[in-house]
Amino acid sequence: MIETIVLDIGETLVRDDRYWAAWADWIGVPRHTLAALVGAVVTQGGDPADALRMLKPGMDVREAHLAREASGRGEHLDETDLYDDVRPALGGLRGLGVRVVVAGNQTARAGELLRGLDLPADLVATSGEWGVDKPQPGFYAKVLEASGSAPHETVYVGDHPVNDLFPAKAAGLRVAHLRRGPWGHWWADDPKVVAAADWRIDSLTQLTAIVSEEASGSSAPARPALRSVTESD
Known part of the structure; x- marks a missing residue:
């Protein structure tokens, strides 16, 4: 049983729409660009966050996440x-x-x-x-x-x-x-x-x-x- x-x-x-859209807005790229790169990275067995690093080489994703939270543009979920x-x-x-x-x-x-x-x-x-x-x-x-x-x-x-x-x-x-x-x-x-x-x-x-x-x-x-x-x- x-x-x-x-x-x-x-x-x-x-x-996941809102999650990746918020990241695209934060780093200043079209939402479709980031969404497409996330898809490409994951289907090749990579970490989705690698798509962010492709667009912003050297980006510290954790630090960027903290910066988003501090600015009031952090994670959001609703119904x-x-x-x-x-x-x-x-x-x-x-x-x-x-x-x-x-x-x-x-x-x-x-x-x-x-x-x-x-x-x-x-x-x-x-x-x-x-x-x-x-x-x-x-x-x-x-x-x-x-x-x-x-x-x-x-x-x-x-x-x-x-x-x-x-x-x-x-x-x-x-x-x-x-x-x-x-x-x-x-x-x-x-x-x-x-x-x-x-x-x-x-x-x-x-x-x-x-x-x-x-x-x-x-x-x-x-x-x-x-x-x-x-x-x-």
Whole structure:
């Protein structure tokens, strides 16, 4: 059975549009330019922050982040940043008695902002608060600690294979790969993703069906998708 579901943050619960747009405005480049470079960097296996350094060679991203905060132009999240299925899905999971944890690679400030949205979750935590980032094994040790359940009773949901899918699987968790955002779409049909994912989904609302099927013992074998990732909601 599934006792705990842990969800990534960026491009799983929250759109990244505002985050990268704010950075583009801060360094004075067109938003499309930075967005395109972020995509190019990540699909080549790089750190998204490298896109900032490409545009501003020698840039200290941490110092720039602090400068943004000090100027009043720091991180911001509100209800409009959430994907439409977030509240229905999380609320539905809790209604089934599942423990819901939100945990992703975000700053401590992002954690504060997310908790301020009063999501239907039992815990919201970030890598900045835990002091360890994905895909490091230490992050997933923290995930299991927060889960309070055995690895095979815990599902990690995320869009990025390298940060979410593969390290969570290596930690013994079951995983649902979400076809959302640039990374989720880019790697949706990658053979390694297809082989590793216990489920491949295109909406968070599918998670309630997964939990119900597991509880009834009628779920299909773990590898296939709950439904085709090419179907629309």
